[in-house]
Amino acid sequence: MSWADAARRFDAVVIGAGTAGMTAAIALAQAGARVCVLAFGLGSTHLAAGTIDVLGAIDGEDPVRSPQRSLARLASARPDHPYALMGASTVAEALAWFARTFAGAAPRGYGYVGDAGRNMMLPTALGTLRPSALVPTTMAAGDAAGLDRVAIAGTPALRDFHPGLCAANLRDAGIRARAVQIQLDLDRADASALGVARRLEEPAWRAAFCRRLGAVLGAEDRVGLPAMIGLHQAAQVLADMEQRLQRRVFEIPTLPPSVPGMRLFEALRRALRAAGGTLVLGAEVSGAERSGGRVLSVAARSAGRQTRYRAPWFVLASGGLGAGAIELDSRGRARERVLGLGLRGVAPASAPRFVEDFFAEQPLARVGVAVDERLCAQDAPNVVVAGAALPGQAPWLEGCGEGVALASGLWAARLVSAELGGRCQATQRSSPGSMPGDAAKPGIDATRRPSPGSMPGDTATESGDRCQRMER
Amino acid sequence: MPEDGALTGSMDGDLIDLRDHETLRASLDHCVKCTICETACPVSNATPLFPGPKYAGPQSERYRIAGRPPVDPSVDYCSGCGICSQVCPQGVRIAELNARARAELKRANGVPLRDRIIARPALLGRLATPVAPLANRLLGLRPARVAAHAVLGIHSDAPLPRFAGRRFSAWARGRAAPGGARSRHVIYFHGCGTEYYEPWEGRRVVAVLEHNGLAVTVPRQGCCGLPLQSSGMFDDARRTVRRLARRLARELARDEHAIVVGNATSCTLMLKREAREILGLEDDPDLSLVSRRTYDVCELLLALHERGELRTDLEPINEVVAYHAPCQQQGHLIGKPALDLLALIPGLEVRELSAACCGIAGTYGLKAEKHRIAMAVARDLFEQIRASGAPAVACDSETCRWQIAHGTGRRSVHPIDYLYRAYGLDR
Numbered sequence: 045m046s047w048a049d050a051a052r053r054f055d056a057v058v059i060g061a062g063t064a065g066m067t068a069a070i071a072l073a074q075a076g077a078r079v080c081v082l083a084f085g086l087g088s089t090h091l092a093a094g095t096i097d098v099l100g101a102i103d104g105e106d107p108v109r110s111p112q113r114s115l116a117r118l119a120s121a122r123p124d125h126p127y128a129l130m131g132a133s134t135v136a137e138a139l140a141w142f143a144r145t146f147a148g149a150a151p152r153g154y155g156y157v158g159d160a161g162r163n164m165m166l167p168t169a170l171g172t173l174r175p176s177a178l179v180p181t182t183m184a185a186g187d188a189a190g191l192d193r194v195a196i197a198g199t200p201a202l203r204d205f206h207p208g209l210c211a212a213n214l215r216d217a218g219i220r221a222r223a224v225q226i227q228l229d230l231d232r233a234d235a236s237a238l239g240v241a242r243r244l245e246e247p248a249w250r251a252a253f254c255r256r257l258g259a260v261l262g263a264e265d266r267v268g269l270p271a272m273i274g275l276h277q278a279a280q281v282l283a284d285m286e287q288r289l290q291r292r293v294f295e296i297p298t299l300p301p302s303v304p305g306m307r308l309f310e311a312l313r314r315a316l317r318a319a320g321g322t323l324v325l326g327a328e329v330s331g332a333e334r335s336g337g338r339v340l341s342v343a344a345r346s347a348g349r350q351t352r353y354r355a356p357w358f359v360l361a362s363g364g365l366g367a368g369a370i371e372l373d374s375r376g377r378a379r380e381r382v383l384g385l386g387l388r389g390v391a392p393a394s395a396p397r398f399v400e401d402f403f404a405e406q407p408l409a410r411v412g413v414a415v416d417e418r419l420c421a422q423d424a425p426n427v428v429v430a431g432a433a434l435p436g437q438a439p440w441l442e443g444c445g446e447g448v449a450l451a452s453g454l455w456a457a458r459l460v461s462a463e464l465g466g467r468c469q470a471t472q473r474s475s476p477g478s479m480p481g482d483a484a485k486p487g488i489d490a491t492r493r494p495s496p497g498s499m500p501g502d503t504a505t506e507s508g509d510r511c512q513r514m515e516r
Numbered sequence: 517m518p519e520d521g522a523l524t525g526s527m528d529g530d531l532i533d534l535r536d537h538e539t540l541r542a543s544l545d546h547c548v549k550c551t552i553c554e555t556a557c558p559v560s561n562a563t564p565l566f567p568g569p570k571y572a573g574p575q576s577e578r579y580r581i582a583g584r585p586p587v588d589p590s591v592d593y594c595s596g597c598g599i600c601s602q603v604c605p606q607g608v609r610i611a612e613l614n615a616r617a618r619a620e621l622k623r624a625n626g627v628p629l630r631d632r633i634i635a636r637p638a639l640l641g642r643l644a645t646p647v648a649p650l651a652n653r654l655l656g657l658r659p660a661r662v663a664a665h666a667v668l669g670i671h672s673d674a675p676l677p678r679f680a681g682r683r684f685s686a687w688a689r690g691r692a693a694p695g696g697a698r699s700r701h702v703i704y705f706h707g708c709g710t711e712y713y714e715p716w717e718g719r720r721v722v723a724v725l726e727h728n729g730l731a732v733t734v735p736r737q738g739c740c741g742l743p744l745q746s747s748g749m750f751d752d753a754r755r756t757v758r759r760l761a762r763r764l765a766r767e768l769a770r771d772e773h774a775i776v777v778g779n780a781t782s783c784t785l786m787l788k789r790e791a792r793e794i795l796g797l798e799d800d801p802d803l804s805l806v807s808r809r810t811y812d813v814c815e816l817l818l819a820l821h822e823r824g825e826l827r828t829d830l831e832p833i834n835e836v837v838a839y840h841a842p843c844q845q846q847g848h849l850i851g852k853p854a855l856d857l858l859a860l861i862p863g864l865e866v867r868e869l870s871a872a873c874c875g876i877a878g879t880y881g882l883k884a885e886k887h888r889i890a891m892a893v894a895r896d897l898f899e900q901i902r903a904s905g906a907p908a909v910a911c912d913s914e915t916c917r918w919q920i921a922h923g924t925g926r927r928s929v930h931p932i933d934y935l936y937r938a939y940g941l942d943r
Contacts, residue, residue, distance in 0.1 A: 047700055048775045048811055050822035052851075080851070085605030090552045233567040233590075238555055301551045317868060324851045326602035346849040348788030348807040367605070
């Protein structure tokens with residue numbers, strides 16, 4: 045370190061810019077903390093469907109009808125599940141926080157519908173039905189509960205979406221579905237749903253698109269399209285198309301790039317910026333300075349050097365095996381790559397690492413960073429773990445990815461806020477989006493769980509120490 | 517677990533160097549075709565002529581053979597903004613791979629005369645400075661621009677800066693011996709933009725640094741070679757950047773406390789990383805030294821502030837300013853230090869813009885066949901600027917400032933200008 049170097053100082057540093065990391069960062073910034081998100085590229089939002097899946101299945105049973113009612117059963121069946129540790133009320137509050145935050149940051153008219161009381165069943169690109177609790181406005185009409193006669197429309201230009209396959213599988217599920225194709229000249233070597241989404245925001249192009257589509261529709265009262273109904277003006281594009289086609293229109297999630305996922309990320313990014321948080325993209329965390337188990341600072345790769353980020357608290361929201369934040373080496377050893385933290389859920393060395401059935405629960409499915417009951421890393425008490433890095437869950441089988449991300453992101457923000465204590469209250473009082481809360485004071489004692497539903501400012505008095513930002 | 521105080525990862529330069537040796541091509545294996553780069557590419561989102569960073573990059577790279585031209589010439593439409601590499605969750609060096617493919621293409625197809633001219637700002641500046649009034653008149657004449665468009669392919673509507681007529685280095689030579697602490701030695705790297713077009717920006721940078729007690733020297737320097745590199749003339753770019761690195765390294769070697777500081781954010785990025793990585797100069801000892809000790813001016817000032825060593829005798833500026841972080845500034849991977857600095861100035865209302873790129877990408881937007889693409893890329897930024905209501909736009913890169921002024925009619929200055937005024941140094 046020369047005289048020209050200094051660690052950047054924050055109240056909290058969040059590692060990862062997926063739904064969990066962004067939630068933690070936004071909620072912390074809203075509470076008045078100085079927050080920085082370090083992200084090794086963009087992640088989960090751009091690859092996932094853009095829905096908020098809370099709980100879709102428990103141990104391979106039939107799809108969950110009501111996540112809210114099933115959470116207790118999950119908690120007793122799997123006491124190590126993140127939902128079991130956080131409690132159903134945290135999940136409900138996180139969904140409410142999300143709905144509010146998203147509405148404040150998304151383009152007018154575009155939002156999420158639904159709640160944790162009932163799962164909607166949405167068609168996938170393969171024509172199977174997938175349970176989801178909160179879905180974008182543009183997907184709502186796809187809920188199987190309201191589907192009777194539906195046209196599934198595609199175009200040969202989008203080579204990853206096959207309306208015939210989708211419609212055939214929907215028919216097997218008892219829905220009268222018919223596939224239609226329209227020709228589109230996208231003038232692109234590599235057409236994607238994103239390219240169509242951008243073109244559909246041009247009124248003339250959209251009108252021509254609707255004319256072609258309208259010409260091949262029959263008696264169907266709904267039309268399913270790949271998720272490409274506009275990027276920045278999705279609500280307006282949807283309304284216009286429904287008016288032109290005289291039918292309800294809905295989106296079916298596609299292979300990446302996920303347009304609804306991009307809309308989700310852009311709203312979260314806007315919310316973070318509005319709350320005063322910082323996001324550094326491309327900054328791979330490559331080392332940490334530690335003392336007595338605590339993480340004092342992390343180093344992130346920057347041009348020519350590394351930049352150090354110092355904070356009393358860190359939130360690890362780097363994702364799990366799928367994101368590459370936890371990896372398995374050729375000897376079958378699992379490792380947490382960002383901070384080198386200990387893992388939970390790794391089978392003994394003698395046990396098989398994989399099972400034959402691809403769709404069965406793989407032995408490593410529930411691996412994650414070993415945490416205590418506050419979701420702090422066992423190896424590092426000032427690192428709160430959020431999202432897919434948490435052990436005990438199998439998001440792909442349980443359909444719980446976004447629900448766990450939101451709940452644990454909010455949980456992490458509350459815990460860190462509480463620990464930072466009155467130091468942030470000055471700004472918190474004036475922050476626009478305060479948290480849902482009651483008057484309970486979260487536990488600071490490491491052996492107690494923080495009670496859900498409170499932010500420090502909710503109970504702090506005006507006479508507390510005024511500290512908006514950490515002293516530099 | 518590691519011992520107390522131990523580093524679990526590398527924090528020193530040698531290990532960074534080691535990892536940089538992992539060749540660009542090896543990063544290809546990490547591409548999972550997730551298309552995240554394509555969602556963020558400002559160029560492919562504005563024109564079908566560039567099919568996208570994944571398509572032109574990791575996907576096409578499989579068909580490329582070293583020393584042979586790429587099978588798909590569309591990679592020439594990549595502007596080199598580098599956003600694809602920033603957003604890639606797998607660490608694939610997409611922009612860097614595409615820059616190399618572009619150079620292969622130029623090697624095979626030849627470099628147009630136009631590129632040979634506009635990629636040499638130092639040569640242009642040296643030639644035009646003595647006759648600046650004439651050169652500026654000429655560049656301001658519509659018929660001359662139309663002719664340049666027809667003959668050379670420099671778009672007649674592209675923003676061209678005016679020659680200042682007096683070089684920054686001439687002012688610097690006439691300066692009194694630097695004051696400030698000897699242990700805090702800044703070697704000021706001004707770049708071609710400051711040298712020939714905006715010498716006043718350099719004087720402001722020096723004033724702000726000296727106001728903070730730093731000893732500023734301005735040794736003989738030159739172009740960093742970035743325009744040559746982005747136009748695919750790698751051999752010339754290597755020669756140019758190595759000459760600069762040699763000069764700067766000599767100064768650094770003389771004084772262990774010295775650092776290199778620049779206000780041209782793409783030129784400092786060239787010294788920090790791009791020359792080494794894209795031009796394959798990882799082993800160049802001069803560049804290795806310079807790369808580790810080069811700072812963007814806002815990066816340095818914010819570091820001083822983090823240490824409690826930045827002077828905060830800042831007078832209020834009761835104005836509104838929008839801030840655009842150029843793509844190349846984001847390439848430093850240090851966040852937006854200018855925002856934190858501007859936030860220190862009382863009364864100044866800063867509106868952060870979120871557009872990724874202004875489109876100009878150095879010389880890209882000057883080229884006749886690319887100017888319209890550059891303007892289409894800029895649309896998002898220009899709309900945000902107009903919506904912000906701010907009469908001025910702070911921005912770290914000179915070519916972006918010219919593009920912003922050209923496209924919005926608003927004043928665009930380096931963020932350092934606001935510190936300069938708030939310190940009262942303009943009086």
